[in-house]
Amino acid sequence: MINKQEVVFSPTHHARLFSFIAKEMALSFGREGEKVVKDAVKRYGFQRGHRMALRAQADGFELTPLNYIAYGEWEDTTGKLDFRFPESSRDVPMEGHQCPWFLAWQEGQELEYAPLYCEDIDTYLVKGFNENILFEVKGIRPQGARICDFWFREGKMSPEEKKVLEERKKKLGKRAKMPWAYHMGHLYKTIKEEVETHLGKKGEEAFQRALERFEKEYGTQALEELRKYDAVDFDILPPYEGIKG
Numbered sequence: 001m002i003n004k005q006e007v008v009f010s011p012t013h014h015a016r017l018f019s020f021i022a023k024e025m026a027l028s029f030g031r032e033g034e035k036v037v038k039d040a041v042k043r044y045g046f047q048r049g050h051r052m053a054l055r056a057q058a059d060g061f062e063l064t065p066l067n068y069i070a071y072g073e074w075e076d077t078t079g080k081l082d083f084r085f086p087e088s089s090r091d092v093p094m095e096g097h098q099c100p101w102f103l104a105w106q107e108g109q110e111l112e113y114a115p116l117y118c119e120d121i122d123t124y125l126v127k128g129f130n131e132n133i134l135f136e137v138k139g140i141r142p143q144g145a146r147i148c149d150f151w152f153r154e155g156k157m158s159p160e161e162k163k164v165l166e167e168r169k170k171k172l173g174k175r176a177k178m179p180w181a182y183h184m185g186h187l188y189k190t191i192k193e194e195v196e197t198h199l200g201k202k203g204e205e206a207f208q209r210a211l212e213r214f215e216k217e218y219g220t221q222a223l224e225e226l227r228k229y230d231a232v233d234f235d236i237l238p239p240y241e242g243i244k245g
Contacts (some may be wrong), residue, residue, distance in 0.1 A: 006226045007218075009180035010029065010077045015104035017184060017214055017226075021191050024210040029199060036203070037116045040122045040194040044187055047234045047245075049128025054237045055176050056129075063130035065092045065152035066161055070168045071129075075177045085157055092155040102141055114142035121145040122150055159224055171210030175241050182238075185229025192230075 001086075025033030051065050052071040061067045069085070069208040072182030105111045118140045126135040134153035195203040215223040 003079050006023065006165060006180070007033055009184050009222075009225075011074070011081075011100035011180070012104045013218065013222070014180065014184055016108060016189060017187060018101075018117055018191075019105055019108060019110040019113050020213045021207065022208040023117045024206045024213075025199075025203075026116075028112060028202070028206040033199065033203075033206075034116055036194050037191060039118055039192040039198075041120050043194070044190040044234075045121045045124030046128035047190075048186070049125040050235065051127075052112060052176070053129045055240055056238075056243070058240060058242050063109075063207070064081050065133060065155040066165050067168070068126065068133070069094070069150075070165055070172060071176045073176060074176050074180070074183055075174065077180065079095070085162070086160060088157045088163060091159045092152035092224040093154070094150040095139070096150070099148070105142070111142055118142050118198060125167070127154075138148050173245050175243065178238070181225055182229070185226055185232060186234050186242070188226040189229050189232065189234070191223050200245075 008053045022034075023036050023038050027033075029238055049068075052068065052073055056063060056067045056071045078100040080098060080100040082096070084095045084097060086093050086095065102111075102114065105114045119137075123137060126133050127130070137151060138149040138151060140148045172202060192207060195207045199206070211223060211226075214226075
């Protein structure tokens with residue numbers, strides 16, 4: 001008996017899955033399809049941010065910008081991420097100079113669909129974490145900005161805060177991270193539900209065409225892995241070991 005090789009997903013797979021679906025919805029339904037995709041991204045981001053908040057609270061921490069950064073759920077496995085947090089005595093800047101999503105969309109010649117993800121994802125991650133945090137997106141690279149330019153207002157990133165952040169991230173290790181298969185399943189299921197609810201039978205057919213493209217690119221086992229997440233409730237926090245003190 002031949003064992004199937006384990007599917008190892010990455011941010012690149014996540015980006016391509018999104019662009020396959022977004023492109024199909026935009027071509028099939030125009031603005032209506034784009035809105036459905038954007039609404040799915042908002043729900044996806046909010047749910048992820050909420051899980052981050054639940055972990056921070058379980059560890060006894062307040063829902064501050066610093067803890068938002070510390071409790072991020074995903075880990076770059078591509079070596080193509082360049083995010084920076086410059087020191088600041090007023091507000092907390094977060095600069096995206098390079099990311100695997102942008103590179104994947106660029107290589108796939110699908111950057112035109114990137115704003116459907118990038119315009120809202122970070123805003124709704126923050127909303128899910130703490131709706132009282134003032135967060136501003138000043139620019140994103142898919143729309144021509146030099147960097148993805150994010151700001152947490154009414155905070156600061158002093159050398160002391162930066163040290164606390166690094167120590168907290170080190171203590172957390174990978175405890176707050178979720179595997180890329182989970183993130184892939186979350187994205188897949190969330191968009192699928194929005195499409196089924198708002199675009200009906202024709203939407204389901206368009207969604208299936210996007211999945212066929214994904215299967216052609218990455219194989220049947222990769223598609224089967226996504227479908228394992230159909231029954232998962234992404235509002236619920238998966239088992240979390242937590243940190244002490």
